[in-house]
Amino acid sequence: MKPYQKIPILECGEPLAPIPLEHFAAQTPHAYEKLHAPYGKLSPYYLRETVLENLIQAQNQLQLTHPNWRILIFDAYRPVAVQQFMVDYTFAELVSDRQLNLDQLSQTQIEELWQQVYQFWAAPSLEPATPPPHSTGAAIDVTLVDENGNLVNMGSEIDEISPVSFPDYFANSNEFPETEYHAHRQLLFQVMRRANFQQHPNEWWHFSYRDQMWAWLSQQQQPNQRFTAQYGRI
Ligand SMILES: C[C@@H](N)C(=O)N[C@H](C)C(=O)O
Numbered sequence: 511m512k513p514y515q516k517i518p519i520l521e522c523g524e525p526l527a528p529i530p531l532e533h534f535a536a537q538t539p540h541a542y543e544k545l546h547a548p549y550g551k552l553s554p555y556y557l558r559e560t561v562l563e564n565l566i567q568a569q570n571q572l573q574l575t576h577p578n579w580r581i582l583i584f585d586a587y588r589p590v591a592v593q594q595f596m597v598d599y600t601f602a603e604l605v606s607d608r609q610l611n612l613d614q615l616s617q618t619q620i621e622e623l624w625q626q627v628y629q630f631w632a633a634p635s636l637e638p639a640t641p642p643p644h645s646t647g648a649a650i651d652v653t654l655v656d657e658n659g660n661l662v663n664m665g666s667e668i669d670e671i672s673p674v675s676f677p678d679y680f681a682n683s684n685e686f687p688e689t690e691y692h693a694h695r696q697l698l699f700q701v702m703r704r705a706n707f708q709q710h711p712n713e714w715w716h717f718s719y720r721d722q723m724w725a726w727l728s729q730q731q732q733p734n735q736r737f738t739a740q741y742g743r744i
Pocket residue numbers: 630631632633642643644649651669710713716
């Protein structure tokens with residue numbers, strides 16, 4: 511169990527709302543639908559109502575300093591079946607990218623690979639007290655596009671299983687273009703933070719509002735206040 515999963519959830523009952531994609535940027539087809547992840551009739555482009563309001567606020571904030579730039583919605587609502595699919599897919603990709611043969615790996619080596627997967631992906635738990643963040647409709651994976659619709663370079667791809675995904679990976683570099691990657695990550699962080707999101711400590715693209723991770727991070731920043739999560743699995 512990860513420490514944030516100990517945070518109690520007091521479900522507020524707010525419904526999911528469709529993200530108005532015409533106001534944002536999005537890739538079609540969606541990255542995980544392209545892999546045939548099992549969405550059934552559900553769509554990744556949904557968020558809890560207040561989370562969506564905050565996301566609109568974040569984009570307004572962005573456009574104050576960067577007119578016509580947009581937030582690109584990479585992923586939002588993610589049913590647990592999709593979480594399971596993506597965790598299994600990521601493990602298989604790790605094995606194949608590293609040209610490993612699963613049959614020749616020791617139990618310890620296999621466990622090390624799973625640890626790397628779970629450093630970035632939440633476990634696909636169906637237990638109501640420990641929902642994967644995106645299954646609550648309160649977590650979102652985002653990046654930026656510029657006024658020409660081009661992806662802003664953050665120095666790594668979303669979902670990369672590597673330390674380069676850590677938000678501050680380029681923070682101590684004085685070389686171009688690493689300084690620019692860091693500035694872009696900081697811009698994304700600042701507009702999301704001003705709209706009350708918290709950022710996943712290991713992922714520059716993952717933000718959430720009032721889920722367990724948000725409450726856990728907020729608790730660390732304001733130890734004198736008591737935070738709970740208001741969004742559970744939906
Ligand atoms: C890996 C990334 N797409 C992601 O969403 N990670 C978080 C922690 C999750 O799986 O909920």
